[in-house]
Amino acid sequence: MNTDYLIKLEKFMLRRGKTMVLDVASMGIAAGRMLALIGPNGAGKTSLLLTLAGLLKHQSGALLFRGRPVESGADRMLLRRSTSVVFQESLLLNCSVYDNVALGLQLRGKSGEAVRTGVAQALQYFGISSLSRRPARTLSGGEAKRVSLARAFALKPQLILLDEPFNFLDPPTRETIIQDLQAILDETKITAVMALHDREETLRLAQDVAVLSEGKIIQFGTTAGVFNQPHNEFVAGFVGTESILPGIVRACTAGNLLITVAGESLEAVGDFVPGEKVYCCLRPESVTVAGEVAGKMSARNVFPAKVRKISRHGYFYKLLLDCGFPLISYITQTSIEELQLKEGAAVYASFKATALHIIRRE
Amino acid sequence: MELILEGVRKACALIASFDPEVLGITLLSLKISGLATLISLFVGVSGGTAVALIKFPGKKLVISLINTGMGLPPVVVGLFVTVLIWRNGPFGFLEILYTPAAMVIAQAIIATPIVTGISLAAIQQLPENLRLQIMSLGATRLQMVWIMIKEARLPLLAAVMAGFGGVISEVGASIMVGGNIKGYSRVLTTATVMETSRGNFDMAIALGIILLLLAFCVNLLLTRIQQGQIPR
Secondary structure, eight states, X not given: XXXXXEEEXXXXXXXXXXXXXXXXXXXXXXXXXXXXXXXXXXXXXXXXXHHHTTOSOOSEEEEEETTEEOOSHHHHHHHHTTEEEEOSSOOOOSSBHHHHHHHHHHHTTOOHHHHHHHHHHHHHHTTOGGGTXXXXXXXXXXXHHHHHHHHHHTTOOSEEEEESTTTTOOHHHHHHHHXXXXXXXXXXXXXXXXXXXXXXXXXXXXXXEEEEETTEEEEEEEHHHHHHSXXXXXXXXXXXOOEEEEEEEEEEETTEEEEEETTEEEXXXXXOOTTOEEEEEEOGGGOEEESSOOSOOSOSEEEEEEEEEEEEETTEEEEEEESSSEEEEEEOHHHHHHTTOOTTOEEEEEEOGGXXXXXXXX | OHHHHHHHHHHHHHHHHTOHHHHHHHHHHHHHHHHHHHHHHHHHHHHHHHHHHOOOTTHXXXXXXXXXXXXXXXXXXXXXXXXXXXXXSTTGGGOOTTSHHHHHHHHHHHHHHHHHHHHHHHHHTSOTTHHHXXXXXXXXXXXXXXXXXXXXXXXXXXXXXHHHHHHHTOOHHHHHHHXXXXXXXXXXXXXXXHHHHHTOHHHHHHHHHHHHHHHHHHHHHHHHHHHHTSOO
């Protein structure tokens, strides 16, 4: 029995009627880690969170909490009282902020003094002590979210589960709540699992990432590992690798690969057999755009390209380039102006051989 | 018109004089309908909550039946209760026909589907994940149900008002199972019917006004409680 993990799933299956909701061969969450669950809608992220919270009964396999299987109602109650869940909606009760935050502590039979101290500390954590007496239904979206987070942290759980906690918040509110949550998780070292759909939030908050699709965990690893080395095209697309180019390995010499993509030759690194079908994955921030090629440079891949489309994405622009194969590049306003870029312009696109992540194509 | 004005004048005089017979009828109406509403609350709120929270085959059919029951005709209820507690009926041994107890039973049967239907809708309109949120805070199943009921207290007060309003104003069942016996099972509605049939319109109007006032006062009280719960 492995007790290194705070919570673990083994050969775990959860069905709803005849539909398989979760099918997890093995997944363990170590104490003190922050895990992000990412995947498309209906991938099973919420079901996995509810399972970890002891709120759903599974049909087969094992759910182990601190090395002990969670099977009976008593086991499930122990798990529920060791975890806290923050849902997408704030789900506050029609009473004061104080009463909302106090509820979990009262349900645990804590004394009046312990409840008062716990609530005061949790409200202070999220900077909402002044809202204590306010009716919860009169709060703004951001305030309500802070109350729901305070309610969860007041319980001092061993595991906190957050289901897309920053949905429905305006960008400034979202930013301050993320900062506060990050600081509190760093300080308390509570193990956290959060379903997220924003890449930036994932990179900022999580140490580990699990990519889900159709109830299965497609890839599990450190955030850097999953984002930089996606196992397959699905993960690559999901973690923001915008250019995923199908190609065939032509040569492999001492780790240096030559890959044909749409008739063009790309240089990459890796260990593949000539003739193997692969995907060349490239993050948009790795693609550099220049007006002309001047002198030697370390980038092994330089292609003349046409700018097909320029679209604004917040503080930067997204360029769709045609090099004989499509390529995406992110570029700043200053670069757009200096290069005098417009749709139809002729440029050079370059990227390093090491920037390409090669995955096998089935 | 003069008849109505005379009725209103007499009603005011009756109310002001605290006529013992009228007072007795009013108090009995309150007692019977209040008790019937209490019983319907106990059965209806728990039944409605159970149907709302538990998944079971045929749930939609049960909900349809409850909704149909909300419009149960009092005379039909009166008929069935009479048959059941008739001397030779299955519950004849209780010997409660033409007693206030029989009226409480009949009125409770009328009010229960109303309270159940509104309670069911009240619990169902709560956010879908609220049940899970409460459970995740460490509540037992019983604690969760109680918190959900408290959370639906605004529409549940509407259920009390609808239930009480339904029974304080019904006459068919009360007259059938209560018998309208003077000083024993005569309530405001049955007395109004009797006085109207006798042509004592002034007395009937007086009783009608008292009935309206009673319903208004009870609903005013419940509305004040309900609206006091709304955060501003």
